[in-house]
Structures are given as structure tokens and as C-alpha cells.
Amino acid sequence: RELTGEVEFENVDFGYNPDKIVLHDINMYAKPGQKIAFVGSTGAGKTTITNLINRFYDIQDGKIRYDNINIGKIRKPDLRRSLGIVLQDTHLFTGTVMDNIRYGKLDATDEECIKAAKLANAHDFIKRLPDGYNTVLTGDGSNLSQGQRQLLAIARAAVADPPALILDEATSSIDTRTEAMVSRGMDALMEGRTSFVIAHRLSTVKDADCIMVMEQGRIIERGTHDQLIDMKGRYYQLYTG
Numbered sequence: 001r002e003l004t005g006e007v008e009f010e011n012v013d014f015g016y017n018p019d020k021i022v023l024h025d026i027n028m029y030a031k032p033g034q035k036i037a038f039v040g041s042t043g044a045g046k047t048t049i050t051n052l053i054n055r056f057y058d059i060q061d062g063k064i065r066y067d068n069i070n071i072g073k074i075r076k077p078d079l080r081r082s083l084g085i086v087l088q089d090t091h092l093f094t095g096t097v098m099d100n101i102r103y104g105k106l107d108a109t110d111e112e113c114i115k116a117a118k119l120a121n122a123h124d125f126i127k128r129l130p131d132g133y134n135t136v137l138t139g140d141g142s143n144l145s146q147g148q149r150q151l152l153a154i155a156r157a158a159v160a161d162p163p164a165l166i167l168d169e170a171t172s173s174i175d176t177r178t179e180a181m182v183s184r185g186m187d188a189l190m191e192g193r194t195s196f197v198i199a200h201r202l203s204t205v206k207d208a209d210c211i212m213v214m215e216q217g218r219i220i221e222r223g224t225h226d227q228l229i230d231m232k233g234r235y236y237q238l239y240t241g
Ligand code: CTP
Pocket: 016, 017, 022, 040, 041, 042, 043, 044, 045, 046, 047, 048, 049
């Protein structure tokens, strides 16, 4: 890997339209391997921050650094390949399960794909498909359940082996058993990588190294779950409902 997954924002201001700033003075530092979570109400700016981590947009002011390099100077497509993978609405295509996993890294061997599927907790359900790894998926993946599609998405990310991950947690309606499988796969995938998680369920961020509480484009509180509970501020309010 070229990058370690260290990410730093310094005084970042951003607006999709320069006349309307939606993120104000964002400062954050993620050490390689840390799990950073974003919580806050709709429109607070959580997805926007992750868009900037991927450098989908230019910022108005401030600095974004990976491994101490100001990434304003690096071509964006290269960055996307080397840093973040967004695990959300993963696109499956008509082809075998194996090829759909391999899409994460086109020169991956079958063994690498199977290893990734095992890590993702996807191996068992794949083995039970009519043709195992050679089962052909429909273009929209509609011959799989939502939970199975998520497990494949995790396997695809695992084979890509990126230094950092961005997870915009789906507010999906999968059953609790499948959800537990997906969450175990996610945990295995996040191990050893910097992870930015947008959480819609506070229970999934309890173990984060740092939880950022956002409101109207600002980080208004930050800390571990316990620290934020002790603060008895916005997070405490959200948590105790
Ligand atoms: N916004 C915008 N143009 C876009 C996307 C978003 O102007 N293309 C604005 C939104 O109207 C909002 C702000 O940027 O005021 C932050 O949006 P977003 O980061 O998407 O908010 P989230 O915290 O991700 O909200 P949600 O929980 O609903 O996903």
C-alpha cells in the first residue's frame, strides 16, 4: 500500500456552491487504523465530510492531508483507488459471484477472492448457492437478499485492501441475524484500517476511537462514547433519546 490511512483536516470550509458554505472550520485527525464515527441529524454534513475525504470536490479553504501530504496536489482518481472505498449501494453486475468480488482488485486470484469472502463472512452463504462461487448474478443482484449483497460488498472491499474505508451505514431493513453477520464482516474489514463511519444507529459507534457529533455543518462535540456521555450534551441527548 502507498498510504497508511492517516487523514487530517485543518480548518476546512466547504460549500457545494461557494456562496453557501455547508461545512465550517472542520478540524480532525485520524491515526492509521482508527475508527472515526459521525453522528448528527439529517443535513448536518456527515456525507459531505466523507465526500471530501475522497476529494470528490475542491474545498474553499483549509487543508486535507493524507500521510502529511496536502492532497490538493494529487489527481483525484488516483486517490480514490488508493484511499477510500465507500460501502454503500454497491453495484453488482451480471457475472459470477467470483467476478463480482474480484471487481475490487481486477488481478486478484480466485484464492484471494475466497480469502476475502471468508473475512467478510460471506463464504458460507456463497457455498450454499447453486453453483457456489460460479453462480451467475443478475445485473442488479436481485437474486440475492439485501444482506447477501452487503456481504459481497464487504468481500469486494476486502479484496481491494484499501488503507481507509468510508461506511455510510444503510438504514436497511435486514433481519437481526443477517445484520449480525454483516456487522461481524464489517468489523473484520475495519480491523487495521482507518474507518470513517456514518452511523444511523448509535449502538454501532460505541466502540469508535472518536465520535464526531455534527450539527449544521460543524463538529459540536467529539470524544469517545463514555466521554460524550459524561459531557451530558448533544450526544447524551441523542443517546438517551
Ligand atoms: N447539500 C448541498 N448540495 C449537495 C448535497 C448536500 O447543498 N449536493 C447540502 C444539504 O442541503 C445540507 C448540507 O449540504 O444542508 C449537508 O448535507 P449532507 O452532508 O448530505 O448531510 P448528512 O449529514 O449526510 O444528512 P443525512 O443524515 O440526511 O444523510
